[in-house]
Amino acid sequence: xxxxxxxxxxxxxxxxxxxxxxxxxxxxxxxxxxxxxxxxxxxxxxxxxxxxxxxxxxxxxxxxxxxxxxxxxxxxxxxxxxxxxxxxxxxxxxxxxxxxxxxxxxxxxxxxxxxxxxxxxxxxxxxxxxxxxxxxxxxxxxxxxxxxxxxxxxxxxxxxxxxxxxxxxxxxxxxxxxxxxxxxxxxxxxxxxxxxxxxxxxxxxxxxxxxxxxxxxxxxxxxxxxxxxxxxxxxxxxxxxxxxxxxxxxxxxxxxxxxxxxxxxxxxxxxxxxxxxxxxxxxxxxxxxxxxxxxxxxxxxxxxxxxxxxxxxxxxxxxxxxxxxxxxxxxxxxxxxxxxxxxxxxxxxxxxxxxxxxxxxxxxxxxxxxxxxxxxxxxxxxxxxxxxxxxxxxxxxxxxxxxxxxxxxxxxxxxxxxxxxxxxxxxxxxxxxxxxxxxxxxxxxxxxxxxxxxxxxxxxxxxxxxxxxxxxxxxxxxxxxxxxxxxxxxxxxxxxxxxxxxxxxxxxxxxxxxxxxxxxxxxxxxxxxxxxxxxxxxxxxxxxxxxxxxxxxxxxxxxxxxxxxxxxxxxxxxxxxxxxxxxxxxxxxxxxxxxxxxxxxxxxxxxxxxxxxxxxxxxxxxxxxxxxxxxxxxxxxxxxxxxxxxxxxxxxxxxxxxxxxxxxxxxxxxxxxxxxxxxxxxxxxxxxxxxxxxxxxxxxxxxxxxxxxxxxxxxxxxxxxxxxxxxxxx
Numbered sequence: 001x002x003x004x005x006x007x008x009x010x011x012x013x014x015x016x017x018x019x020x021x022x023x024x025x026x027x028x029x030x031x032x033x034x035x036x037x038x039x040x041x042x043x044x045x046x047x048x049x050x051x052x053x054x055x056x057x058x059x060x061x062x063x064x065x066x067x068x069x070x071x072x073x074x075x076x077x078x079x080x081x082x083x084x085x086x087x088x089x090x091x092x093x094x095x096x097x098x099x100x101x102x103x104x105x106x107x108x109x110x111x112x113x114x115x116x117x118x119x120x121x122x123x124x125x126x127x128x129x130x131x132x133x134x135x136x137x138x139x140x141x142x143x144x145x146x147x148x149x150x151x152x153x154x155x156x157x158x159x160x161x162x163x164x165x166x167x168x169x170x171x172x173x174x175x176x177x178x179x180x181x182x183x184x185x186x187x188x189x190x191x192x193x194x195x196x197x198x199x200x201x202x203x204x205x206x207x208x209x210x211x212x213x214x215x216x217x218x219x220x221x222x223x224x225x226x227x228x229x230x231x232x233x234x235x236x237x238x239x240x241x242x243x244x245x246x247x248x249x250x251x252x253x254x255x256x257x258x259x260x261x262x263x264x265x266x267x268x269x270x271x272x273x274x275x276x277x278x279x280x281x282x283x284x285x286x287x288x289x290x291x292x293x294x295x296x297x298x299x300x301x302x303x304x305x306x307x308x309x310x311x312x313x314x315x316x317x318x319x320x321x322x323x324x325x326x327x328x329x330x331x332x333x334x335x336x337x338x339x340x341x342x343x344x345x346x347x348x349x350x351x352x353x354x355x356x357x358x359x360x361x362x363x364x365x366x367x368x369x370x371x372x373x374x375x376x377x378x379x380x381x382x383x384x385x386x387x388x389x390x391x392x393x394x395x396x397x398x399x400x401x402x403x404x405x406x407x408x409x410x411x412x413x414x415x416x417x418x419x420x421x422x423x424x425x426x427x428x429x430x431x432x433x434x435x436x437x438x439x440x441x442x443x444x445x446x447x448x449x450x451x452x453x454x455x456x457x458x459x460x461x462x463x464x465x466x467x468x469x470x471x472x473x474x475x476x477x478x479x480x481x482x483x484x485x486x487x488x489x490x491x492x493x494x495x496x497x498x499x500x501x502x503x504x505x506x507x508x509x510x511x512x513x514x515x516x517x518x519x520x521x522x523x524x525x526x527x528x529x530x531x532x533x534x535x536x537x538x539x540x541x542x543x544x545x546x547x548x549x550x551x552x553x554x555x556x557x558x559x560x561x562x563x564x565x566x567x568x569x570x571x572x573x574x575x576x577x578x579x580x581x582x583x584x585x586x587x588x589x590x591x592x593x594x595x596x597x598x599x600x601x602x603x604x605x606x607x608x609x610x611x612x613x614x615x616x617x618x619x620x621x622x623x624x625x626x627x628x629x630x631x632x633x634x635x636x637x638x639x640x641x642x643x644x645x646x647x648x649x650x651x652x653x654x655x656x657x658x659x660x661x662x663x664x665x666x667x668x669x670x671x672x673x674x675x676x677x678x679x680x681x682x683x684x685x686x687x688x689x690x691x692x693x694x695x696x697x698x699x700x701x702x703x704x705x706x707x708x709x710x711x712x713x714x715x716x717x718x719x720x721x722x723x724x725x726x727x728x729x730x
Contacts, residue, residue, distance in 0.1 A: 027054045045074045045082035052089045057096065064093045084113035084122065091129055098317055100137045104130065124153045124162065131169070138320050138357055140173050164193035164202070172209045176321065178361030178397050180213050187213075201237075204230045208245060215253055216361065218401075223253050244273040244282060251289050260293045267293065284313040284322045288329060295333055303333060324353035324362055331369055335376070344373050364393035368402050371409060380413045387413075404433035536566070542597040558596050565589040572621035577725060580649075581614040587625055587647065594632055602632065605646040612649055617656070618725045620693055626686065627660045627718045635664025635716060644715075655700050656722045663715040666707045690723065697723035 034047045048070035055063040067089040074083035091107035094100075111126040131146035147166040154162045171186030187206040194203045207226045214223035231246040247270030254263035271286035291306030307330050314322030327350035334343035347369045354362035371387035374380070387406045394402035407430035414423035539562050546555035568586045572578045584606060595601040608614060624647065636643045646661045687703045694701030701723040708715045 027051060027058075030054060040073055040077065042077065042079050042082060045070050045077070045079050045086075048073065049082060049085045049089060052086070056089075056092055060093050060096045063089060063096075067093065080113050080117065081119070084110045084117075084119075087113070088122070088126060088129070091126075091133075095129060095133055095136065098136060100133050103133045107133070120153060120157060121159075124150050124157070124159075127153070128162070128166070131166075135169065135173060140177055140358060144170055144173055160193050160197060161199065161202070164190040164197075164199075165205075167193070168205045168209065171206065172212075175209060175213055175216075176357070177359050178364070180217070180397060184210070184213055201233070204233060204242070208249065211249055211253075215249070215256065216399075218256075220253055220257050224250070227253065240273050241277055241279075244270045244277070244279070244286075247273070248282065248285055248289065251286075251293075255289065255292055255296070258296070260297055263289075263293055280313050280317050281319055281322060284310040284317075284319070285325070287313070288322075288325050291329060295329070295336070300333060300337060304330070307333070320353045320356045324350050324357065324359075324366075327353065328362075328365065328369065331373075335369070335372060338376070340373050340376050344370070344377075347373060360393055360397050361399060364390050364397070364399055364402050367393065368406055371406065375409050375413065380416060384410065384413055400433055404430050407433065539593065545597075554596070558593065561589060561593050561596070565593060569622075575621065577618040578621045579615055579727070580612070580617040580619050580724075583619060583621060583624060584608070584614060587628055590625060590628065591645075600643060602636075603642055603644045605644075605648075607646065607648040609650045612651055612656070613726075616727045618727055619656070619722050620689070623686065623690075623720065623722055624658055624660065627720070631660065631662040631664060631716070635662045635666075637665070656724045658720040658722055660718040660720075661708075661715065663708075663713075666709055666714065667705060667716050690721070693723040697725055699723040699725070 030047060030051045034044070034051065037044055037047060048066050052063045052066035052070060055066070067086045071083060071086035071090070074080070074086055087106045087110035091103045091105075091110060094103035094106060107126050107130050111123065111130075114122040114126060127146050127149045131143045131150065134140075134143035134146060147170050150166045151163050154160075154166070167186045168190040171183045171190060174180075174183035174186060187210050191203060191206040191210075194200075194206070208230050211223040211226040211230075214220070214226070227246055227250050231243065231250060234242040234246055247266045251263040251266035251270065254260070254266065267286055267289045271283065271290070274283040274286055287306050287310040291303040291310065294300075294306065295303035307326055310322065311326040311330075314326055327346050331343045331347035331350055334340070334346060347366060351363070351366035351370065354366045367386045367390035371383045371385075371390055374383035374386060387410050391403055391406040391410070393399075394406065407426045411423045411426035411430060414420070414426060543555055543558055543562065546558060565586060568582065568589065572582055572586065588604075588606060591602065591604045595604070628645065628647065631645050641663070644661075644663045646659075648659045648661070650657050683703065683705065690701035690703055700721050702721040704719040706717050706719070708717055711717075
């Protein structure tokens with residue numbers, strides 16, 4: 001087998017694609033949410049960006065439409081985070097369309113905004129996408145530098161998966177550049193990380209790329225073993241994009257082994273998949289692969305037809321890698337047909353593409369091909385120049401076959417020049433390398449036969465075990481069928497009765513709970529309806545008195561405070577919970593109104609423990625106010641001393657405790673009997689309400705009223721344990 005067989009085709013880097021059906025459902029859900037959200041705010045920008053991202057590789061034109069909408073709105077509302085993401089998504093669109101310059105412009109705009117806000121994860125994403133754009137442009141050194149930046153960022157963030165992704169791509173690029181040792185090192189590091197993270201699917205990436213190295217090194221059995229693992233898993237997962245990549249490599253390995261009949265089905269199946277996905281680069285590789293098979297079957301016209309078809313695609317997408325493969329293969333075809341002048345022109349183009357790629361193995365192969373053409377044209381000086389350069393590069397990266405063939409031709413040239421000593425030295429080198437290759441190929445062939453034999457034996461053994469298992473299952477099923485039928489009927493009857501009884505019990509309990517909750521809600525509404533008219537009537541009476549007394553400024557101030565308080569009470573009553581700050585504001589406003597009309601103002605204190613966040617803590621509305629109102633209305637009748645009311649909030653063992661203290665007549669005083677029925681009703685309903693809310697909030701709730709005489713003081717102390725929630729930080 002000639003050395004040039006090792007350099008013709010290389011696989012496109014693998015990408016996983018999401019399940020299309022699930023992706024469609026996600027997009028539909030996001031679009032419904034977008035229709036319902038009419039406000040032009042940050043939420044809408046985020047929805048537009050999410051829909052754009054969900055369309056990546058599914059419908060890239062839709063990606064662009066939604067990303068542009070997000071970008072426009074984000075600029076209008078000055079939402080830099082959303083704007084940056086929309087630039088990034090547009091960069092993805094142009095990357096998918098293979099428009100590298102446009103992709104870079106948009107990614108760099110995203111990167112500029114992300115660096116201002118120091119969003120490390122998004123900065124890493126921008127560098128990662130830029131690296132792939134540079135790889136697409138075949139600017140390999142720039143691509144590697146950007147991937148190294150990603151690795152450095154992710155080391156600080158300890159994102160091992162992203163580090164492995166970057167290492168895998170660097171390994172693939174190093175392989176393209178012919179730096180096999182470095183490629184092998186990076187790919188094995190990526191494989192080890194995926195293995196430690198138990199990411200079995202992602203392990204297929206470096207395995208597939210390692211198979212390419214083994215292919216070039218002539219380690220075909222190892223390459224086939226890795227590729228068979230990948231192909232089996234891809235078929236099980238029904239990932240067509242990845243199946244195509246593995247099929248390409250399987251076809252190439254069999255071609256290198258002169259097993260063209262085995263290669264052909266892999267290449268034809270993969271070509272159909274690539275055309276379905278519209279992947280032009282990979283399609284060109286399958287087409288060139290089919291040309292390669294026909295060429296080695298000596299069907300040169302058919303081979304040339306495939307090569308020219310691949311060349312048209314590679315020129316269109318401006319792929320130097322594809323152009324090299326086409327020109328190198330066409331040049332080899334002309335050499336085989338002894339069309340040396342045509343070969344010379346074509347291989348010069350292949351060399352130009354290899355130098356642009358900076359790929360050492362391709363440069364070495366191009367020099368060897370040029371040397372071979374000049375040798376056949378009997379232009380020995382030129383041939384020697386190219387062959388020595390080919391051998392130098394082949395020695396550097398251990399391309400044994402190129403070393404051997406270059407030495408063979410150099411030996412023939414030196415013999416023509418009567419330099420028999422140099423000819424003998426080159427021939428000895430050729431013989432040593434050729435023998436090592438011959439032995440290696442014999443071992444490889446034996447290993448391949450052994451591999452196929454063991455694989456077939458395992459397959460046959462598995463089929464036999466499957467047949468025996470089926471027979472055992474069938475026999476067991478028949479023997480158990482009769483007894484199981486009766487047993488199953490009994491279980492079904494028992495479960496049916498149990499389910500019916502359970503349903504009845506559940507229905508009765510649910511009905512009882514609903515009735516109880518409904519009663520409590522009605523009582524709460526009743527209490528509010530009693531309190532609100534009473535409060536409004538008193539306030540309006542006071543306001544009327546001020547107007548009649550021509551206290552204009554005071555009446556305006558009173559009316560302003562009254563309206564604010566009324567609005568707060570009405571607003572709070574709409575919600576199940578309100579911020580503690582709103583409830584305390586309502587109480588302070590209420591006390592302010594009471595003091596404006598009082599002949600002897602109340603000394604009111606509101607104390608909140610420092611560790612209570614009144615804005616984040618949410619409590620049921622109208623829990624504290626009724627007890628403050630009771631103190632004002634009933635505790636200080638015929639009371640001439642300073643009237644003191646204190647409300648204190650503390651946290652004890654994570655329980656929210658509120659105490660309302662006054663220095664009035666006390667709950668046992670006979671003079672308070674007029675308001676006792678209303679106070680009793682308020683106490684009963686509040687107590688029931690706290691019990692109900694404590695279950696719902698999963699937080700303690702209780703009510704206790706004591707006469708301060710027990711403590712040797714005057715007045716009443718009400719202790720409320722209030723159920724509460726802490727609002728999550730936005």
